[in-house]
Amino acid sequence: MKFIFHTQKDKEFYSIVFYSFSKTTVFLRKSKNSMKCLITGAAGFVGGYLLEELKESYTDFLGIGIQPGPDIGKDSKLPRSYRSVVCDIRNMDQVRSVIHEFSPDTVFHLAAQPFVPKAVENPGETLEINVQGTLNLLESLRSLKKRVRFIYISSSDVYGNVSESSLPVPESVVPAPLNPYSSSKFCAEIYCLQYHRWIPELEIVIARPFNHTGPKQNPNFVIPNFCFQVLEALKLPESERKILVGDLSSTRDFLDVRDVVRAYRILSEKGKPGETYNICSGKEVVIRDVLDKIISVSGRKIQVEVDSSRFRPVEMKRLFGNKDKLQGLGWAPNFDLSDTIRDVYHWYQTAGNVAS
Numbered sequence: 001m002k003f004i005f006h007t008q009k010d011k012e013f014y015s016i017v018f019y020s021f022s023k024t025t026v027f028l029r030k031s032k033n034s035m036k037c038l039i040t041g042a043a044g045f046v047g048g049y050l051l052e053e054l055k056e057s058y059t060d061f062l063g064i065g066i067q068p069g070p071d072i073g074k075d076s077k078l079p080r081s082y083r084s085v086v087c088d089i090r091n092m093d094q095v096r097s098v099i100h101e102f103s104p105d106t107v108f109h110l111a112a113q114p115f116v117p118k119a120v121e122n123p124g125e126t127l128e129i130n131v132q133g134t135l136n137l138l139e140s141l142r143s144l145k146k147r148v149r150f151i152y153i154s155s156s157d158v159y160g161n162v163s164e165s166s167l168p169v170p171e172s173v174v175p176a177p178l179n180p181y182s183s184s185k186f187c188a189e190i191y192c193l194q195y196h197r198w199i200p201e202l203e204i205v206i207a208r209p210f211n212h213t214g215p216k217q218n219p220n221f222v223i224p225n226f227c228f229q230v231l232e233a234l235k236l237p238e239s240e241r242k243i244l245v246g247d248l249s250s251t252r253d254f255l256d257v258r259d260v261v262r263a264y265r266i267l268s269e270k271g272k273p274g275e276t277y278n279i280c281s282g283k284e285v286v287i288r289d290v291l292d293k294i295i296s297v298s299g300r301k302i303q304v305e306v307d308s309s310r311f312r313p314v315e316m317k318r319l320f321g322n323k324d325k326l327q328g329l330g331w332a333p334n335f336d337l338s339d340t341i342r343d344v345y346h347w348y349q350t351a352g353n354v355a356s
Helices: 045-054 092-102 116-121 123-144 180-198 222-233 257-270 287-298 337-350
Strands: 002-009 012-019 026-030 036-040 060-065 082-086 106-109 148-153 202-209 211-213 242-245 254-256 276-279 303-306
Touching: 036 045, 036 092, 045 060, 045 257, 060 092, 092 123, 106 123, 106 257, 116 123, 116 180, 123 148, 123 180, 123 202, 148 180, 148 257, 180 202, 202 257, 211 222, 211 257, 211 337, 222 242, 222 287, 222 337, 254 257, 254 337, 257 276, 287 337
Parallel strands: 036 060, 036 106, 060 082, 106 148, 148 202, 202 276, 211 254, 242 303
Antiparallel strands: 002 012, 012 026
């Protein structure tokens, strides 16, 4: 059920829409001379950074997800036109209703179940969110019958174990997922490309971000987890200070989340529909070196203990990407990893809060 009425402001008409399947939510939709952006998973870690990056590019923003989006009243960096709707992307009726009422020009699909251990424990739920949720969005956009740019946020995890001769891994390497999470992301990629081929009006661009971090990231991820553990250890007597780690010999490619969302914006402006782009630094970093940097920032001595329960059933030993294709669109990273690590550590030190 919805109620619609119109108001006039500066000679432009707006529609105010109330959705009854969630908490009462209001958003303003311009009927002309507007560019509208929809972000799924806007309440998550990356969502707030993306909204800040895009605020000069669109006139209207709508975030959807199972949680309310960021509160613009508490964050002056967010666009004033941003509104959110509580919507489960697994629910086709909810998704179709939101898509048809808002009628976006661009969609950034961030919403996902992103945790590998949780995917191994419950692959069915991961499939429903990451694949069926994506399919619901694509079907709703198809029935909208308008030109829409759709930026699908996949994952570098889809590559699996890459041969050393293929490193740094380019987009042309055939994915070989190793776990239910990466399998679900690659499956959703396939659906995205199929819909793009079937429906030219759906301009779908696929992003494969490598590891990225920043203030507010959930401590389930490696860098904030190390920061959180170190800060907790510092509360104990020196002889009892220790943290638990998994495989420190693996290598990964890390970016600052602010560089990542800038890449997403560039893909929405310049990315070629039907193409896939790595979002990466192109630098290989040993996890042990990341931990050493964090301990160095703390300025204290911390014992490090290997915990076998933190190892994945199947682990990628080395993974770092080739950034040439994205760089060809004019993107380059602005943030140094050491500075990003320091930012994450200090955020946990002063705030101690996390985004999902």
